[in-house]
Amino acid sequence: MISLRGVSKIFDNGFTAVDKVSLEIKAGELVVLIGSSGCGKTTTMKMINRLIEPSSGQILIKGEDILKADPIELRRNIGYVIQEIGLFPHMTIAENIAVVPQLKKWSSDQIKKRIQELLELMGLDPDTTARKYPNELSGGQRQRIGVARALAVDPPIMLMDEPFGALDPISREQLQDEFLKLQATVKKTIVFVTHDMDEAIKLADRIVVLHEGRVIQCASPREILRNPANEFVRDFVGADHTLKQLSLIKVREAMQSDMITLYADESIPAAMAKFAQGYRSMFAINRQGIVKGYVNKSDINPLQDGSINQYIRTPFSTISPDKSLKEALTLMIQRDAGYIAVVDDHGTLLGVISTNSLHRLVGEPYLEAEREVREIGIL
């Protein structure tokens, strides 16, 4: 969709801000440019809509050299979002969103419909929001309008320069989440600039690490975390790269679903037979698969009559399979739990997350030998 081929930018003062950058961006891909301040992220991005002209190299969009295109027409077909948003204070929200459709001479009916659609997409009430002025909105709402305005004519490509950088951490997280959902439906080709590694990891299909105008590494978030190309990337990723990896992995991917469970109405001898395989505790479920609690082997008196129901312990920690491992780990630390039941909305037991599952996914190889402890019915 977008190809940069040996693109460089040398400013009039002789400073080389971008140095022979080559990059292939596929349609529907969200590529994040990251690096410390002044490394050339913004310059690289602005060459794509020709707000800055490259000094050498070639930029192709859908195979066509953009230097041969009309820059005005080019920009109208590329959504552009900046940190400062740049809404026009003298225009209503509706008028702000209508700017590019008007430049492209859409009919007013068409524009009206699109504004309605976009405000709904952004989770804003069209009736009340459309006639407001930018200074009546919160920072988060303004940036939603910034994104809506860039999406107005449904351009296939979006350029976003630290769009959430000026927001408070809570609004930022919220907008990131909304943005990911949005991207899942609109599937734009996006070049996204940030200097925040957490943001990059959360949003990117691919991360491009820039340093002094050069591409240092270009890989998926997981790959960047697991195999940073050099010391620079390792430092940039931070010492908490293991924790960052956890935020990338869903509980569903990491949970163990082959655990052995007890039925709440199971007889004590039957239960003891299961424990005899070497486990210390197990989850107990009813016949519908709903988890009721857990049973410790040490609690059971083998001479007692009846079912193991009497030994079921509560409370226990649960988590949804769509949460990240980082959230699972947080829960484990908060509750001082070695394992968490993964349950669906109905409480059906789907699997178990234990400290072992965390080790297996992100742990260093030398920890392998230490993982022999058999705990919660997990083989």
Place this chain on the structure above:
Amino acid sequence: MEFFNYFFTRYEQIGRLLLEHVEVTLIAVVLAVVIGLPVGILITKNETVAKIVLYIVGIIQTVPSIALFGLLIPIMGIGNKPAIVALVLYGQLPIIRNVYTGIKNVDPAMLEAARGMGMTGLQILWRVQIPATFSIILGGIRVATVALIGIATIASFIGAGGLGDMIFRGISTINFNMVLSGAIPVALLALGTDYGLALLERSADPMQKSKKGSAHKRAQDQGGY
């Protein structure tokens, strides 16, 4: 009492002079805007030219009006033409300066967004820079208009007509009723114009814009309620 008698027996004459006064000022303001607006816009393109232009209009401002009229008489004779030319010259500084500083101070993020969305230079000027600066431009026009109402009074010296006629004739014949009959309407005209344009200026301020109208917000900003 005597004054009111004087005033009301001559209200037709005073009305005619007021109309003349407004006419001269209005023509001058319109011309001053027609010249000042493009000049103010054009000089935003070049810092050096801007400095020179602002310096020149600044100098014009310092020439006393009587002296400027005197300089124009040998070229243009007397009547309202030289008066209008002088007034247009005096109107340039506030208009050009406000247009220039207004456009120069438009938020760069807005311009960046406008460019990034594919607006041409002219579209950015008309749809972003001028509307966003409108209240500042209006402010310049207001200051110019009020000043020109005052200077137009002096312009009756060179035959421009207007309420200055009454004031000067009243002075030379030591008729204070006549002086006041000219001076009071001029003062009210200036104050009324200032107030009216100030209202317009505030309603054009983008920072005051809101759906409910700006009265409520402004009262709060000024510590009201």
